[in-house]
Amino acid sequence: MAKRHLVILLLVLFVAAFLRFYNLGSIPAGLHGDAASQGYNAFSLLNSSKDRFGEPFPVLFRSLGSYQPPIYTYLTTIPVSIFGNTPMAARFISAFSGILLSLITFLFFRAFFPSKPGLALFGGALVAIAPWSVFFSRLAVEANLALVIFASSILLYWRSLKNPSLFITACLLLGLSTHAYYSERLLAVLFLPLYLLIFRKFWLHQKRWAILGLVIFILTQVPHFSMVTSGAYIRRFDQVSGSGMDNYLVYYSLPNLFFDSDSNLGRTMPGLSVFYGWMVVPLIFGIRELVLGKVTKEAGKILGLLLILTPIPAALTGDLFYPLRVLDFLWVLTLIIAIGLYSIYAYLKVNTAKIGLVVILALYSIFSLYISYFILFKYEKAENYGYAYVKLAEKLKGYKDKEVIIDSARDLGIGVRMAYLTRFDPRNIQEQLRPQMKTSYYNSSVNSDEVYILGNITVKPIRWGEVCRENVLFVGDQAALSDKEIKEHKLKFEFEIKDLSGKTALLGYKTQPEEKCK
Amino acid sequence: MKRKFLIILGVSLGNFWVYQLFANNILMGLLLTSESILLFLTALPERSKKIQVAVFIILTGLSLYLLAISFNKEIFYISDYEKIVQKNRGEYFGAELGKIYGNKAGIFYFDKFRPVVSKISGNFASNLDFEKYFLSKNPEEGRYPVFLLPLFILGLVRLIIVYQKTSVIYFLLALIVSSLVSISGKMGPMLLFPFFNLCIALGALNIWRKWQKDI
Secondary structure, three states: OOHHHHHHHHHHHHHHHHHHHOOOOOOOOOOOHHHHHHHHHHHHHHHHOEOOOOOEOOOOEEEOOEEEOHHHHHHHHHHHHHHOOOHHHHHHHHHHHHHHHHHHHHHHHHHHOOOOHHHHHHHHHHHHHOHHHHHHHOOOOHHHHHHHHHHHHHHHHHHOOOOOOHHHHHHHHHHHHOOOOHHHHHHHHHHHHHHHHHOHHHHHOOHHHHHHHHHHHHHHOHHHHHHHOOOHHHHHHHHHEOOOHHHHHHHHOHHHHHHOOOOOOOOOOOOOOOOOHHHHHHHHHHHHHHHOOOOOHHHHHHHHHHHHHOOHHHHOEOOOOOHHHHHHHHHHHHHHHHHHHHHHHHHOOOHHHHHHHHHHHHHHHHHHHHHHHHHHHHHHOHHHHOHHHHHHHHHHHHHOOOEEEEOOOOOOOHHHHHHHHOOOOHHHHHHHHHHHOOOOOOOOOOOOOOOEEEOOEEEOOOOHHHHHOOOEEEEEOOOOOOHHHHHHOOOEEEEEEEOOOOOEEEEEEEOOHHHHOO | OHHHHHHHHHHHHOOHHHHHHHHHOHHHHHHHHHHHHHHHHHOOOOOOHHHHHHHHHHHHHHHHHHHHHHEOHHHOOOOHHHHHHHHHHHHHHHHHHHHHOOOHHHHHHHHHHHHHHHHHHHHHHHHHOHHHHHHOOOOOOOOOOHHHHHHHHHHHHHHHHHOOHHHHHHHHHHHHHHHHEOOOOOOOOHHHHHHHHHHHHHHHHHHHHHHHHHO
């Protein structure tokens, strides 16, 4: 690789790292329940080799009425052991995956188009700044880790057409990706046979490697087979199932991909869509390059296959357009956008125009991202990520002499969030949670109404029968501690916690049994 | 040539949209149907300069008419809810950007320019929602029968490959004007009607040629 390209690659990786790790602990402001679950399970594994329900080394992690795929949680033991129980530690693996994806995209293009090193840099850079990639890299989502593993396997499948022994590692990685996120479970079993079918002429001459690879892939699926009869998969399928052609086509909708903004967990940030609006132009050019066969025939086949397959798992769920479930598809689109952008870049004859194009697009994109994510998203969506509970964990250090009851009626993740942030002893939690499981650990029915007792703090739905007990502090949102309840139960105001937008998020009121129950 | 003409005529009249256009304004219906045929002719190898000029004269006339009678005033109107959002966002920008926000240029950009651009790009995006034209379950929006969607995609891909300048410029201009006007109900972004017909007709022509080759 030329020195100039190496320097640009390092710059791209630096930008990717900066956009993913800058203030990672405080943006998103708070800690989502799913992230806290992964973080606390990692903490629990580190301290006891069991998850918070006391299950030794689970194949799936029982959590908040469902199951989380395991690899993310196991890998999170590393940042949790280094950085402690912080929001940043819970998100670390996802953020790191985002940087790796940028590098793998670079390597991917280097392998696909060795004569176009510039295209590889465009690919890496587009992943580094793509809104979807930055957004999901800064959340503790397994899908981002799964994407890196899946993308690595695709790179190796391509390389294996020149060096068949790599097929084994490709199959191993593809198999592993199925343990990282739900979408990959279906995607892997769709991709592998179709890949072999497309390149059958090659693999019929390399039967030994092909069979070995398939055996490795099947071996990686053994843990899934062991789960099939448990009902744990049925649980997840029940939660998300529902499909239709509309659910598939919605992922190809230009407004959804380039213009509409939203800020739910599964989508993206205020004022910015999954991609920047300008990217629609290079996408069209990229498709043109693919259709005209300007990329190699084999590369076109793999990209075409991925373009058709990757939205299928999400299309089988009931949600219309849920980017979290199609990160693989968004990555493939980013590759096509990179091809298109590079063709526009190559079309320009004057160097000043080339540099101008790159600089203007990069600056505009990073500026838009900063405004939408690092400002608007931070303030406007703090309540969705439990910012107030992070503040509450600090505040309650001054209430050790009181019995604190935190209402959990509307947010399943409060208990595990408080346990993670207060570094509460996992063995104690295991003793509490194991008896509260209403079914076996792996089951199609999973209750999510666990009560957490963290020393003087209890996380459970508020019961007003307890107002006649002395020295009790109730904490909840305005729905739990409404004006009517406060008056009726003669509660005394103790504190208020606002979210970043200035709205009241949590209230603390203490009991006055001498007034209420005399 | 006769067959090609029949294809574009069939496509232009064989959809739900054209009848909505005629029902609303006969002259508009006639002009847009003629524009569809002319635009199709510009995409054929035997195109003439005169037809290209005619396409843009009709487009300019229709655009000026639509901008005059249906300019979307919502673009510059700020609702009470938007005022609250804008006020809150002003506080966030002020806290995070300091002097970058707190000067005339910054305030103009964030409080005036950005919201307007956001509304225009929203309109732009909704016109680009190709599914809405073919797959909408809303009878107000359904404009083409769903079986024409594959033909449309085929024609669109064909246009992308051959890069037919007149059609691309027509599409972009029609899209920009449609983003600035507000036409409620069944009429929709009517300037795009000829472009949709063009893509469907190109797709149909492609299949016709392939079929002829096969036999």
